[in-house]
Amino acid sequence: MTLHSETLLDHACLIVHGPDQPGLVAAVTALVTRNKGNIVSLDQYSSDPEGGDFFQRVVFHRPDLLATLPDIEADIEETLRPYGMQWRLTDQSIPKRMAILASKSDHCLLELLWRHRRGELPVTIPMVISNHTNTAEDVRSFGIPFFHVPSQGPDKTEAEARILELLKGNVDFVVLARYMQIISEDFLDEIAVPVINIHHSFLPAFIGAAPYRKAHERGVKLIGATSHYVTKDLDEGPIIEQDVARVNHAMTAADLQARGAYVERAVLSRAVQWHAEDRVIRHGNHTIVFTDRP
CATH class of the missing domain: 3.40.50.170 (Formyl transferase, N-terminal domain)
Structure with a gap:
């Protein structure tokens, strides 16, 4: 295990992008909280709040992340599907x-x-x-x-x-x-x-x-x-x-x-x-x- 993987153990990175619309930030932060995660960093960008594109990167810590990843992924899919968003979730401890x-x-x-x-x-x-x-x-x-x-x-x-x-x-x-x-x-x-x-x-x-x-x-x-x-x-x-x-x-x-x-x-x-x-x-x-x- 490298120094990088040790320092980022139980850290996940969620990337979200798609059409900008009200409620996205609240939905993402709520799902992290719901899954007992603690947000470490959050960056976002909107090309235009009316009809533009939304991009977000969220890094969060969740104890025993590996065991809970399938449940978190299922929750992300269910939460973001109504918004039409694309997403990917990665375990940051895996280089x-x-x-x-x-x-x-x-x-x-x-x-x-x-x-x-x-x-x-x-x-x-x-x-x-x-x-x-x-x-x-x-x-x-x-x-x-x-x-x-x-x-x-x-x-x-x-x-x-x-x-x-x-x-x-x-x-x-x-x-x-x-x-x-x-x-x-x-x-x-x-x-x-x-x-x-x-x-x-x-x-x-x-x-x-x-x-x-x-x-x-x-x-x-x-x-x-x-x-x-x-x-x-x-x-x-x-x-x-x-x-x-x-x-x-x-x-x-x-x-x-x-x-x-x-x-x-x-x-x-x-x-x-x-x-x-x-x-x-x-x-x-x-x-x-x-x-x-x-």
């Missing part, structure tokens, strides 16, 4: 299983492994998969299995089939830590779990190879990174987190790339943590992210 896909670049990969070892990410990491072998020793030094799945040429069918064989049924979500391969729509349908990506914020202004060189030639004053969920539309999925850093004329393309790598690591780590803590609600091509950040 999500996160697989990482990587390529040659190691900065995002190692950041996630380091934060995981420090107990900052409430996840387990059953495996790292890469289409290169240069990070194998680093990954194994963290005690995490490493799998090499080559992916060359335009046809990725065989590589994706092997990755799916490793992942299906073994993970709750997947992180692309600068995995420099395009993920097919068929892969996303088959894996059927969320996939989180990180990329530099220059897209689409500096698309393709050597984006930092192109940005340097253009004389940019800001660089940044974006973490988002992967969809069939390349780099257009719902955004989880973004950040920027200032640069100036004296910096080389290599300087920009180094500073960009720092921002990428931070942005991806925050996105992973918030997803793992059930702080992100997907709504169409948008996200509602309940954090203490503005």
Whole structure:
């Protein structure tokens, strides 16, 4: 049992979203009380009180939670059905299983492994998969299995089939830590779990190879990174987190790339943590992210 699972023993997280209407907050808080739960935190957002959408995240403590979960779930379903709400309930003491896909670049990969070892990410990491072998020793030094799945040429069918064989049924979500391969729509349908990506914020202004060189030639004053969920539309999925850093004329393309790598690591780590803590609600091509950040 990890430190995270110990501190969140008997804690549940309830996510609710659907059409906004009177009585929702009272209904949710009453059902928690009815089931002998004590609310630890509650965040909510309404896009419009008249005809808008309602989103809520409630964390509550309930002694002997595991034994009572079926009864609580039945009560939630009965309570929220008349409101037409969607919901999910998770035991916060159970860390999500996160697989990482990587390529040659190691900065995002190692950041996630380091934060995981420090107990900052409430996840387990059953495996790292890469289409290169240069990070194998680093990954194994963290005690995490490493799998090499080559992916060359335009046809990725065989590589994706092997990755799916490793992942299906073994993970709750997947992180692309600068995995420099395009993920097919068929892969996303088959894996059927969320996939989180990180990329530099220059897209689409500096698309393709050597984006930092192109940005340097253009004389940019800001660089940044974006973490988002992967969809069939390349780099257009719902955004989880973004950040920027200032640069100036004296910096080389290599300087920009180094500073960009720092921002990428931070942005991806925050996105992973918030997803793992059930702080992100997907709504169409948008996200509602309940954090203490503005």
